[in-house]
Amino acid sequence: MTSQIHRVCRLGLVNAYLVVEDDGITVVDTTIKGGGKAIMKAAHELGQPIVRIALTHAHGDHVGGVDELVASLPGVAVLISERDAPLLTKSDMSLRPGEPQDKLRGGYPGIKTAPTATFEPGERIGSLEVIAAPGHTPGHVAFLDTRDRTLLCGDAYSTLGGVATSAKVNPRFPLVGVATWSRATELESAKALRALEPSRLAPGHGKIVDDPVAAMDAAIAKAS
Numbered sequence: 001m002t003s004q005i006h007r008v009c010r011l012g013l014v015n016a017y018l019v020v021e022d023d024g025i026t027v028v029d030t031t032i033k034g035g036g037k038a039i040m041k042a043a044h045e046l047g048q049p050i051v052r053i054a055l056t057h058a059h060g061d062h063v064g065g066v067d068e069l070v071a072s073l074p075g076v077a078v079l080i081s082e083r084d085a086p087l088l089t090k091s092d093m094s095l096r097p098g099e100p101q102d103k104l105r106g107g108y109p110g111i112k113t114a115p116t117a118t119f120e121p122g123e124r125i126g127s128l129e130v131i132a133a134p135g136h137t138p139g140h141v142a143f144l145d146t147r148d149r150t151l152l153c154g155d156a157y158s159t160l161g162g163v164a165t166s167a168k169v170n171p172r173f174p175l176v177g178v179a180t181w182s183r184a185t186e187l188e189s190a191k192a193l194r195a196l197e198p199s200r201l202a203p204g205h206g207k208i209v210d211d212p213v214a215a216m217d218a219a220i221a222k223a224s
C-alpha cells in the first residue's frame with residue numbers, strides 16, 4: 001500500500017505531515033511561522049483540500065503555520081488536545097493539580113487562532129487514533145495511522161541525529177530534549193508508544209524511520 005502520509009520539511013529541521021483521507025487532507029503540525037505556504041503547495045500537488053489541522057502539541061515550531069493556514073482556508077478545523085489548548089492560545093499557562101510541577105520549557109508563542117474543537121486520547125480523527133503521550137508538554141499526543149501503523153509521534157521521539165526520546169537531551173540534536181516539560185512523564189510515554197509496535201516512526205524533527213521498534217528500545221534504554 002502506498003503511504004497516505006506525506007512529509008513537508010522546513011529548513012531541514014522541522015516537519016509537518018499531510019495525511020490523505022477520503023474527505024481530504026489532515027495536516028499534522030504546521031512547522032514554524034511562515035510554514036503555511038509550503039503546506040498549501042504540497043496539498044495542491046496532492047490535488048486534495050485541507051479539511052483539518054491536528055496538532056501534537058502547542059510549541060511554536062509545530063503551531064507556527066496555523067494562523068496563516070486558517071487565513072487561507074476558511075472553515076478549516078483546528079484540533080488540539082484539551083490539555084494543550086490553553087497553551088496554544090496562551091490563555092492559561094498554569095499547571096494543573098496532580099501534574100508534575102516541572103517548569104514548562106520550550107517556546108509557546110500563543111497564536112491568534114482558537115481551536116475549533118479539542119480531543120482526548122482514544123478519539124479518532126479520520127484514520128488517526130489519538131494516543132496519549134504527555135511529558136514533552138502536558139497535553140502532548142501522538143497519532144497512530146490505523147491503516148498502516150505509522151506513528152506520528154510529534155516530539156516524543158526525534159530522529160534527527162539518531163532516534164532519541166525527548167526525555168533526555170540528545171547532544172546531536174538537543175532542541176526537543178531541552179524543550180521537555182516532565183522528563184519522567186515523557187519516558188513513560190516513550191515506552192507506551194514503543195508498545196504500540198509502530199511500522200514507521202514519523203517525528204516532528206528528522207526523517208521517517210521504517211521498522212523503528214529496535215531503535216525505540218535503544219532510545220528508551222539510553223534515557224532510562
Ligand SMILES: [Zn+2]
Binds near residue numbers: 155176
Ligand atoms: Zn516540542
